[in-house]
Amino acid sequence: xxxxxxxxxxxxxxxxxxxxxxxxxxxxxxxxxxxxxxxxxxxxxxxxxxxxxxxxxxxxxxxxxxxxxxxxxxxxxxxxxxxxxxxxxxxxxxxxxxxxxxxxxxxxxxxxxxxxxxxxxxxxxxxxxxxxxxxxxxxxxxxxxxxxxxxxxxxxxxxxxxxxxxxxxxxxxxxxxxxxxxxxxxxxxxxxxxxxxxxxxxxxxxxxxxxxxxxxxxxxxxxxxxxxxxxxxxxxxxxxxxxxxxxxxxxxxxxxxxxxxxxxxxxxxxxxxxxxxxxxxxxxxxxxxxxxxxxxxxxxxxxxxxxxxxxxxxxxxxxxxxxxxxxx
Amino acid sequence: xxxxxxxxxxxxxxxxxxxxxxxxxxxxxxxxxxxxxxxxxxxxxxxxxxxxxxxxxxxxxxxxxxxxxxxxxxxxxxxxxxxxxxxxxxxxxxxxxxxxxxxxxxxxxxxxxxxxxxxxxxxxxxxxxxxxxxxxxxxxxxxxxxxxxxxxxxxxxxxxxxxxxxxxxxxxxxxxxxxxxxxxxxxxxxxxxxxxxxxxxxxxxxxxxxxxxxxxxxxxxxxxxxxxxxxxxxxxxxxxxxxxxxxxxxxxxxxxxxxxxxxxxxxxxxxxxxxxxxxxxxxxxxxxxxxxxxxxxxxxxxxxxxxxxxxxxxxxxxxxxxxxxxxx
Numbered sequence: 001x002x003x004x005x006x007x008x009x010x011x012x013x014x015x016x017x018x019x020x021x022x023x024x025x026x027x028x029x030x031x032x033x034x035x036x037x038x039x040x041x042x043x044x045x046x047x048x049x050x051x052x053x054x055x056x057x058x059x060x061x062x063x064x065x066x067x068x069x070x071x072x073x074x075x076x077x078x079x080x081x082x083x084x085x086x087x088x089x090x091x092x093x094x095x096x097x098x099x100x101x102x103x104x105x106x107x108x109x110x111x112x113x114x115x116x117x118x119x120x121x122x123x124x125x126x127x128x129x130x131x132x133x134x135x136x137x138x139x140x141x142x143x144x145x146x147x148x149x150x151x152x153x154x155x156x157x158x159x160x161x162x163x164x165x166x167x168x169x170x171x172x173x174x175x176x177x178x179x180x181x182x183x184x185x186x187x188x189x190x191x192x193x194x195x196x197x198x199x200x201x202x203x204x205x206x207x208x209x210x211x212x213x214x215x216x217x218x219x220x221x222x223x224x225x226x227x228x229x230x231x232x233x234x235x236x237x238x239x240x241x242x243x244x245x246x247x248x249x250x251x252x253x254x255x256x257x258x259x260x261x262x263x264x265x266x267x268x269x270x271x272x273x274x275x276x277x278x279x280x281x282x283x284x285x286x287x288x289x290x291x292x293x294x295x296x297x298x299x300x301x302x303x304x305x306x307x308x309x310x311x312x313x314x315x316x317x318x319x320x321x322x323x324x325x326x327x328x
Numbered sequence: 329x330x331x332x333x334x335x336x337x338x339x340x341x342x343x344x345x346x347x348x349x350x351x352x353x354x355x356x357x358x359x360x361x362x363x364x365x366x367x368x369x370x371x372x373x374x375x376x377x378x379x380x381x382x383x384x385x386x387x388x389x390x391x392x393x394x395x396x397x398x399x400x401x402x403x404x405x406x407x408x409x410x411x412x413x414x415x416x417x418x419x420x421x422x423x424x425x426x427x428x429x430x431x432x433x434x435x436x437x438x439x440x441x442x443x444x445x446x447x448x449x450x451x452x453x454x455x456x457x458x459x460x461x462x463x464x465x466x467x468x469x470x471x472x473x474x475x476x477x478x479x480x481x482x483x484x485x486x487x488x489x490x491x492x493x494x495x496x497x498x499x500x501x502x503x504x505x506x507x508x509x510x511x512x513x514x515x516x517x518x519x520x521x522x523x524x525x526x527x528x529x530x531x532x533x534x535x536x537x538x539x540x541x542x543x544x545x546x547x548x549x550x551x552x553x554x555x556x557x558x559x560x561x562x563x564x565x566x567x568x569x570x571x572x573x574x575x576x577x578x579x580x581x582x583x584x585x586x587x588x589x590x591x592x593x594x595x596x597x598x599x600x601x602x603x604x605x606x607x608x609x610x611x612x613x614x615x616x617x618x619x620x621x622x623x624x625x626x627x628x629x630x631x632x633x634x635x636x637x638x639x640x641x642x643x644x645x646x647x648x649x650x651x652x653x654x655x656x
Contacts, residue, residue, distance in 0.1 A: 027400065028368050028475075030367070030368055039358070040356050040359075041369075043446075043447060043448070045414045045461065050456075072355065084371050120373065122379075125457075127455070128378075128457050140358070147354050147356075148354045
C-alpha cells in the first residue's frame, strides 16, 4: 500500500536537488530570481475523473501535472525554474504508485531543467479523488512577462502546434462514437489527450514579440474570448488557417461537425499569442529556430470583446458553448 | 448552486488588487521580491474530512487555508506578500459558499497585508471532497531565511504561544470523551482547533535570532524530530516548561494521560525555534515587543537526531507515536 513517508524519503527527495530545495527537508522553498528577472508563478490542480481518467498510469499523471503548468510559463514568456508539489493520495493506493509517479517527475525535470522545491503530501480517505497540484516558477527578464491583457487591434493572432487532437482524443478515451477512422488515428488522438505537449522552448519568442498570450487549456475559442476580455479587443479566427494534425484532418473530413469540438474542446496546452503586425515574420522565424511551428489564424479587431469564427466559406460559425468545462 | 464563473468574477476578483495580480484576469502571477530580498514559497492543501470537519463554515475554511501557510512563512522569517488559490469544489455546493469563502479571505488579506495573486477553481463531481490549496509567498532579506536545518548543540529550544489546545479541541470537535471539564473550556479548545492562530509578527525576531525553525503542524514532538533530523542534532524537552493555556492545564489536571495528546497532537501552528544561547534573551525580548510570548522549553544536544521528553519528575516519557497524521 502507498506509504507517505517512503514516498517522500525514497521517491521525492532525490528529485529535490536544485538550490533552495534543500533535498525535500523543508516544505518551503527559498527562491531568488536571476539578476534582472522577475518570477512568474502559476499553478494548476488536476483531479482524477475530471482532468485524467481513473486508473491512469501514475507516471502520465505526474507528467500531465507538470506540463499543464509548463504551458502557462511558456505563454507568459518565462523560463521554468522549479515547482512545488502538493498531492492528495487516497488511502489504499497501490504501493508502486509513488515510484511510478516520481519516474514521471524525473522525466519532466530532465526535459525542462527544473527541480521540485518542496511541497506536501496528504493521505485522504479511500474514496477521495487523487489530486495533484503543481505550482511552477519561472524567470522572465524584468517587465518582459506577457499577460492576457495588452493585445491591440490589428495584431496578428498566432497559435502554436496543432489544435483539437486532445479534444477528439478525449472522445476516443471515453469511448464516445467517432467516425470510421483508422485505428492508428484513434491511437494518435488518444495519446495526444493523455500526454499534453506544451511548446517548451517557445517562451523566448513569446517574450520578444508577443503583446499578449495565454495557453489553451479550455478550448481555442473560449480561451481566445478570455484574452479578448482581458485586453478589451475583439478577434476573428479563420477556420481554414487553424493548424490541424493529419489525424484530426482525416477525422473531421469524415464528420464536419467535429470541427466545433476541435475549436472548443479542451486540453490543447498550445499557446495563443497576439503579435504586432510588424513582428509577425520575426515571431514565426524565432519560433521555428526554437523548433516550434506557429501559425497565423486570424487577427485582433477593435470593438467589444467578442470572437468571430469564420468557416471555410467565410461564414460566421455559431457555438452553443465556446469553452470546454472540465467536469467528471 | 455554486457557480464557478460568478465565484471568480464576483467574489475573487475584488480580492486581487495587489501588484502582479492583475485583478484575477490571469492565472499566473508576476512577482519581484523587494530589493535585497528572496522569496519564500510554501504551500499547504487542506481537505474536507481530513483537515477540517465536513460542513465547516466556508469562511473558517478559507481562514484556515491561509493561516496554515502564514505559520510556515513566519517560521521561515518571511514577511507575507501574497498567495495563489487553487480550490476544488464539489458540484452541488450551495450558492452562498463562494461569498462566505471570500469573506474569510478578505479577513486574512487585511490581517496579514496580502493579496491573492491568481489561481484556479475546479468543479469536481458531487462526491468529491472540498479541497483548498494555498501557495503563499513571503519576502526575506537575502540569506536571512531560517530553515529546518542549522540548529546546533547547546541552542535553546523555544516555542511560541501555547501547545495542545487544537489537539484537545479536535477530540472535543469529534465528540471523543474528554474528562469532566467546564463547557467554557470545551468551547475554547474547540475554537482553537477550528481557527489556528499563527504567531504573525514573530517573523522578524525569528530571522534576527533563530538558527533553525519550523511551524508545528503535526505535533510538538514529531515536528521537533523533523528539525533534529534536518539539523543532525538531538533535543531535550522539559514538559514542565511547555506553555499551556488555562483550558489545557485544567483538562490535563483531570487526566494526566492527555499530556501525550498535547505533546504529539497536531494543528498548533505555533513556531519551534532553535536559538543560540547568547541570543535567547534578545529573542524573547523582540518576540514580546512584537506582541508574542515565546518560551524556552529545552535545548539542542549533540548526538544522533532524537528527541527526549522529560516529565515533571525528570523521567523520560515514551510515546507510541510522536506525530499526528492527518487522516479522515
